[in-house]
Amino acid sequence: MIGRMLSVELLKIRRKLLWMLAALGPVGVIGLQAVNYGLRYDYLMKLYGDSPWEGLLQQVGSLMLPALFIGLALVASMSAGIEHQAGAWKQLLALPVTRLQVFGGKVMLSLLLLLASCTLLLLLTLGMGLLLGFDPQVPWAEIVRQSYLPYLAALPFIALQSWLSIVMANQALPLTVGTLGMVLSMFSLLMPAWMPWGWPDRAVRSADALQAAGSGLALGVLVLLIGYAHFARKDVS
Amino acid sequence: MARLLASEWIKLRRSIIWLLLPASPLLAFVASWRSSLDSGGAQAWREVLAVGAMVHGYLFLPLLVGIFAALLCRFEHASGGWKQLLALPVRPAAVYGAKLAAIMALAAILQLLMCAAIAGAGLLRGLDAPVPWGMIGMSAFGGWLACLPLAALQLLASTAFQSFAAPLAVNVVFTLPNMLVANSRDFAPWYPWVQPLLAMVPQDTYGFGAFNVSLETLLAVIGGSFLVFLCSGLLYFVRRAV
Numbered sequence: 166m167i168g169r170m171l172s173v174e175l176l177k178i179r180r181k182l183l184w185m186l187a188a189l190g191p192v193g194v195i196g197l198q199a200v201n202y203g204l205r206y207d208y209l210m211k212l213y214g215d216s217p218w219e220g221l222l223q224q225v226g227s228l229m230l231p232a233l234f235i236g237l238a239l240v241a242s243m244s245a246g247i248e249h250q251a252g253a254w255k256q257l258l259a260l261p262v263t264r265l266q267v268f269g270g271k272v273m274l275s276l277l278l279l280l281a282s283c284t285l286l287l288l289l290t291l292g293m294g295l296l297l298g299f300d301p302q303v304p305w306a307e308i309v310r311q312s313y314l315p316y317l318a319a320l321p322f323i324a325l326q327s328w329l330s331i332v333m334a335n336q337a338l339p340l341t342v343g344t345l346g347m348v349l350s351m352f353s354l355l356m357p358a359w360m361p362w363g364w365p366d367r368a369v370r371s372a373d374a375l376q377a378a379g380s381g382l383a384l385g386v387l388v389l390l391i392g393y394a395h396f397a398r399k400d401v402s
Numbered sequence: 403m404a405r406l407l408a409s410e411w412i413k414l415r416r417s418i419i420w421l422l423l424p425a426s427p428l429l430a431f432v433a434s435w436r437s438s439l440d441s442g443g444a445q446a447w448r449e450v451l452a453v454g455a456m457v458h459g460y461l462f463l464p465l466l467v468g469i470f471a472a473l474l475c476r477f478e479h480a481s482g483g484w485k486q487l488l489a490l491p492v493r494p495a496a497v498y499g500a501k502l503a504a505i506m507a508l509a510a511i512l513q514l515l516m517c518a519a520i521a522g523a524g525l526l527r528g529l530d531a532p533v534p535w536g537m538i539g540m541s542a543f544g545g546w547l548a549c550l551p552l553a554a555l556q557l558l559a560s561t562a563f564q565s566f567a568a569p570l571a572v573n574v575v576f577t578l579p580n581m582l583v584a585n586s587r588d589f590a591p592w593y594p595w596v597q598p599l600l601a602m603v604p605q606d607t608y609g610f611g612a613f614n615v616s617l618e619t620l621l622a623v624i625g626g627s628f629l630v631f632l633c634s635g636l637l638y639f640v641r642r643a644v
Contacts, residue, residue, distance in 0.1 A: 182565070182568055182571070186571050189571075189575065193575060193578065197578075197579055200582075201582055204586075227581070228578070228581060228582070231461070231578060231581065232578060235465075235574050235578070236574075239567045239570060239574065242566065242567040243565060243567045243568070243571075246565050246566060250564060335417075335418055335473075335476065335566075336476075336566035336567060337417075337418055337419065337422060337469055337472070337473045337476070337566070338418050338421070338422065340469055340472075340566070340567065340570055341422045341425060341466070341469055344461070344462060344465045344466070344469070345425050345426075345462075347461065348426075348429060348457065348460075348461055348462050349429070351460075351461075352433070
């Protein structure tokens, strides 16, 4: 059933800006890094010496995290916005589907789109490294880790933004919360370990990466449950 | 025009915006209150202001201008409001001008809150020099002025897109490069989206008068891009089918 909800959601975003946005994130990040490397190639290569792949991953990571934070807020807002704009919540809930399926469908859509973004970023990072003529010994483990662990660590925020965007007709609040999250996440080095805004960054730096991703997964599920409990009892207009 | 502004005010009065405005100044306040300083006296104020301006101006301020624009157009997109508004005996250009003025008024309130946040942070730290209102005020005013082109572009995007998030996506696409551009001596003076940051962070070396950006940047980049975005927005708005 949830599969059918997801295919309905995918149908609704055909020919919408949402796909473009999901692709634009990684393309933008790699595009900027291409300019960055184009302009200061010698400097960057000297900076990272004999580990150019690590350097590239570090540079990509510094842009990827804010893009992920604001991107997930935009994706969640746009996928819920389809229903808000058309005033379609009432109609959708009048269909013989449960609220869990409706909520689940929207969340799955955001999760799927962001997963696609992360995968695209992986491929583009790989492509850029190979084009720049880095060592063909690709550090697969690191590239895969950097592409997907921040995604897991950001799950609480995907859950939060989906929840806020679904229950609020006015998207100004969810998007300001999303912007706030992005700005906060840039100070992750100053944050104590329990603050979720630092987790995606921790998931990139290797020491406690798995722990950050695991906590993100756990808290994400918790926020989703709270969000669903709220949505299930809420009167839609 | 005054009446159009009054109607924007009525629409905003009980909206969620008043909850959102303090978010960035509060964060800047905490950052500039808790950050460690290297210097004392009047120089310490400069550092406090620089920290607050970095937190506020880097991404938050440019993105908030986009949220203001989208919010102001949301009332019209939501329930056929454009038709209703433009059916009144008002000129479309005046409607557009009133929206732009409302965005900049919200940005002005935001910058005033920023002044309070910086002054509050400095006073809480017990800095011995008196509050340099001139420096803080010029920083806030410069940041506000640098938001003009962004507001004009975001108003164009917000009138063009029905969805709330789409114009913000445009804004994000242009604002995220700030993270690289801000560090570049060659490109930073020419990139409109980084100007709010540059105008707010106090700088010793270059700067025109009390402004933190040079006269060329002020005129060419901020003024020029404002004119381009405003004219294209106006042309689009006046000619489009409602």
